[in-house]
Amino acid sequence: MSPQLGEADRADAALRLLQAYESGVAIPPLTTTQPGLTVEDAYDIQLRQVARWTAQGRKIAGHKVGLTSAAIQRQLGVDSPDYGHLFADSFHLESQPVPVGAYLNPRIEPEIGFVLRTPLAGPGVTVASALDAIGYAVASLEIIDSRIEDWRISLPDTIADNASSGGVVLGSVPVPLDTLDLRTTGVVLRRNGRIEQTGAGAAVLGSPVNALVWLANTVGALGVRLEAGAVVLPGALTAAVDVSPGDTVTATFAHLGSVTATFAAASQE
């Protein structure tokens, strides 16, 4: 897989995605407006936006891994995950309403978040070194969003769009890994009190640690190291659920406690 688009086309795609954040208006799939867009093009487009954001002073807080379940990989016809960047200013506090109007088409999904104790530099990262680098696991909710119209994404579309990253809400109980079976840690996702989804860590590439290994080795090949203190969202335990203004979403995990995201009512924004 090599770049197909020229420099100008990649810069233009990045600009149109940046404008979608500004305007709140999603754009047509890049794969329809720029046929031939490859995965490599798409990561270049993502990194151009990341460079813009960091130049604006936004702080990278970690990474997310996406497309980690058998169901979503089947749906998009892919056999590999993807990754995006998490920014500190997109982390919301549990007790404070998330401004849902800041998102275009938000959905939410429960994850077993990792916070790194030591840096992790691929290539060559194994399950053993990845587990060793994790400081703790924490109950997490990821708000995913798409700057592409109606989530009509193929693999390069979501990669270019920062892996459909939106926001993060972390729980407040750090749990060391030595008491956890990541594969069979279960979660129940409720929206406004109603059970919407259930799942377990095994939904994430067999185990969430496998997503961390993939991430460390993938960004490692590009010379990027995962830093101590970084947050890694390794992938969703269930299918994503749509959210609307006024919703309250709670993920209750075995062993990790719960995490709640409240979304501001339309009138509060």
Add this chain to the structure above:
Amino acid sequence: MTEATNWDIDTAADVLLAAEARRQDRGPITDEWAGLDLGTAYRVQRRLVEKKIAAGESIVGVKLGLTSRAKQERMGIDSPLTAVLTDGYALEADVPLQLDQLIHPRVEPEIVFVMRKRLEGPGVTAATALNAVESVHAGLEVIDSRYIDFKFTLPDVVADNASSARFVVGGKAVSPKNLDLALEACALSVNGAVVDTATGAAVQGHPAEALAMAANDLARRGEAIEAGQVVLTGGLTDAVFIHAGEQIGAEFSNLGSVFLTAT
């Protein structure tokens, strides 16, 4: 079909037993017999089981079906349906599933109860239901509708003993006192690759809720769940088809694992 069947409870039971024995799926009975309502369907189910007993099988328990709210809403009901398990459906551990005995089998992982006390409605709650449970086990259920493409109405599937075909129960017995069954998780795998995950909350919010609702529903038909019986509490995930040579596994947080291989 060249000749109109003269439908009654006994005929429907015979037709379904023949479909099972000959591995010959058929159209919904309700297409041909407008009189097959839910109450009649449970009488067909009872007759079907009586015929299995007359042929030498024994009743070993109860299975609950349509235990997810999504499936109930699709079918227009608000509590699980029930079916009767006989020893003819029971698979021994590590004995392969014989696909040539079945029509179009699908497999789903379940939380399985073995009852310590008789449970008779009405008035059963999740708490009293759980108190009647002796042990909790991992399980895999093989369903195999006698209807073409699993296409049926609610009375059809009830009459067909809720698509019951085979089941296997894991050997590890765990006391319900030490479990949070709403958060008891299961990873379903095919040949080692995880295809779906869920927790016990997928079953009516909690498997004991499903058990209580089933006990109360059975009481309306004059029946109870007996001490010592096995209860399959309902599929945690969507059912997956099983093909020759495949190994399906269900790995649970606390209940251990159970596997099924098809030949």
